[in-house]
Amino acid sequence: MSEPRTDDRVDVPAEAWSGVHRGPLREGEWVRLVDQKGRKHNFELVAGKRFFSNKGHLDHDDMIGREEGFTLTSSAAGQYLIFRPLLNEFVVSMPRGAAVVYPKDAAQIVALADIYPGARVVEAGAGSGALTCSLLRAVGPWGKVTSYELREEFADVARRNVHQFFSAPEGQTHPAWDLRLGDLKLGLPELGHQVDRIILDMLDPWNCVDVVADALVPGGIVCAYVATTTQLSRVVETLRVHGGFTEPQPWESLVRDWHVEGLAVRPGHKMIGHTAFLVTARRMAPGEKAPRKTRRPAPGAYGVDYTGPRPADIPPVETDAGAAEAHEA
Template sequence: MTLPADDLTDPATPPTGADLRRGPFRAGDRVQLTDPKGRLHTITLEPGKTFHTHRGHVRHDDLIGAPDGTVVQHSSGADYLALRPLLSDYVLSMPRGAQVVYPKDAGQIVTYADIFPGATVVEAGVGSGALSMSLLRAVGDQGRLYSFERRADFAEIAQANGRAFFGTDHPAWTVTLGDLVEMLPVTCAPGSVDRVVLDMLAPWECLDVVGEALAPGGVLICYVATTTQLSRVAETARRAGGWTEPVAWESLVRGWHLEGLSVRPEHRMHGHTGFLVTLRRLAPGVDAPLRKKRPAPGAYGEDYTPVVEEEWSPEDLGERPVSDKRLRRTARDARATADARGSDGIPDEAPEEGEQP
């Protein structure tokens, strides 16, 4: 079958950021170095610069022009493996203001929210941009990602991180400062949104405006930290109507030690980071069929409190407050990393180099 000319992809215009994921290392690239003990260090390549450890250094010029997956010699004689960071590596080493959505949860969100190429997706809030980059990869250049963030400093850090990873401002990404409830109706027409991802303190407060924006059959997925938030989202959606029955879960990731016959679980694991709950929007005027399965005994007993109207803060959920000084430094580092993707590959201000957290 021969495709029409309009359907053929022009190889001269690869998807945004694809050309930065292959080929030899260039000035401005972020490179992940692995030392003989398996420790990771992420650096940004600059001509004439060196990466220092307590035992010596690695010259950036030895890496610029070398193929991805090369081995470079440290001045101490040790061999360091050099690879481009994967997206999952990048989000854990990039400058961050707000806590990031970890790769194990971002993968679940992209899959279970069914984020597809060309989709129109709404995200709130943007944080440091970790989830935004996964969503942009999924929707592609022909899709749309509308990200809403209340804090200008978080939005600036997220956009700089996105520029550093994709090499430019992604054409599908629009970041809007302001509250989702106020800004979504003036940004997206009713029924024009395919998917909504909410990573915020009180997602249940946005159900009405999100339901108006979502197309019938559209997916809403909420990322919350506590069981209290999880229950509140589910019960508010049930009372509001117009949604399918909520489905909730969490994911736990445990690595394995592989060495000869010593094959066993790692002592550490990526445990609880957050809960995910999904709902689908029903057609106008349609309510979900009544459940035939009776609720668990005691689910709505005398101890059950339907709704408690109260203001929550990130500190109430155990998040550590971020100082203004740290945010300014993070924004400066994020801008410097993004500038390193410029035409000459040399940033105006060199980002800090060090061990990956």
């Protein structure tokens, strides 16, 4: 195999804030070790330091200066594959305060909420910073990600994780990131400008629909990330009833790996099933309303047991008791 050309080893420009490096491993970078059983270890390279496991030790100095994608044998004959961690690998192993948005959902948010370089994005909340890293990489250093987090301890964890992934120099942060401690409902009106995308990773996103509508540019996208079917129903119906958004689109994604070995080709035993539901809708221009769906709701969809937001053209269903009271009156 030919030697890499000189320009192949030049690092990604620091001003890109990509969180990615190329070329030989350097002191201060993080690496990801995977052993023969698939166990993963992430740590920072420090000259003169050693990594210890039940398979003996490895010297950091034996990794520094080498191109990633090599195997080292430990002092007790354990073999380790060594690469820089990818973003999806980093977020599932980073320290956590709140639960993280998993890579399969972060990828869907970036793609289907159409996060682009230069976009002005607001997220609530910051959690542990997993989604923040994806959003910052998508908007680039010339965009803006404003993250609202209610809990200071979660904000601290998110700050450390984001700084670690993007290798932020001491005392600096990603130039596109603005982490704010506070409530989105109070913070959005104080921004002073409209934004292009709003991501709601919170317990009650339906309570933010009015301020989100005011903050989004016409054509902007709101994306809600919720865990349960009751939350899903409430946020979809609230967006629908508001009238200033297109018909909400709810979905979830499931990921199943496959075992492929000669003629033994079958679904894997592990699957990333339900993590969350996603809902997207686009903001209409001021004073405009999206056409109502012509398809009638399913029978009983808004029946006597339904207590959530109700479209204006679907009147409440009168119960037998209510009808009797009206008749007696």
